Amino acid sequence: DSGVTQTPKHLITATGQRVTLRCSPRSGDLSVYWYQQSLDQGLQFLIQYYNGEERAKGNILERFSAQQFPDLHSELNLSSLELGDSALYFCASSVTDNEQFFGPGTRLTVL
């Protein structure tokens, strides 16, 4: 158990819908990262937050957004969902710039 929690574990929704994925980092970790894992793209970095502020942005679509709250938990919002958004979404956390510890992931299925 990495100490990073993600909810929900599974999510099934329809195209065009909007979902929110939630992540709670390990105690004391200020950085939260979101990654998407799909069969064709592999593991791709989406976005990083550090202590509530956006710190780095990767291949995140404009339909996706994230935020980190004062209690350091983070949410990833995915809107106008398409079939191709079906993937495993991971959250990771770290202390400053050290190794990242990953949560169990949220498996999103868009039908």
Add this chain to the structure above:
Amino acid sequence: AQKVTQAQTEISVVEKEDVTLDCVYETRDTTYYLFWYKQPPSGELVFLIRRNSFDEQNEISGRYSWNFQKSTSSFNFTITASQVVDSAVYFCALRPANSGYSTLTFGKGTMLLVSP
């Protein structure tokens, strides 16, 4: 731009065999970190090791060992006397050591199947 290549998409071995997973990377950064993560069938990503670019000493942890060679930009992972529980997808990853940019670039992964 950074790139991590894991040329072996799938490896099958029989229990107790030794197996080496290859990782080759490209980066323009002079200092960087290399990582290995394990993704068992249950899906979570488990951190295995972090290596600094300025430390080329090989590391051994139980049945696991890592060979870092800066001259060939490789960071290979060897499992000695493999076990069925080692069956998983293994990812090599890279990130710059510059503070403020700590995102990981992952390889495509190598699926290891260990048969009894």
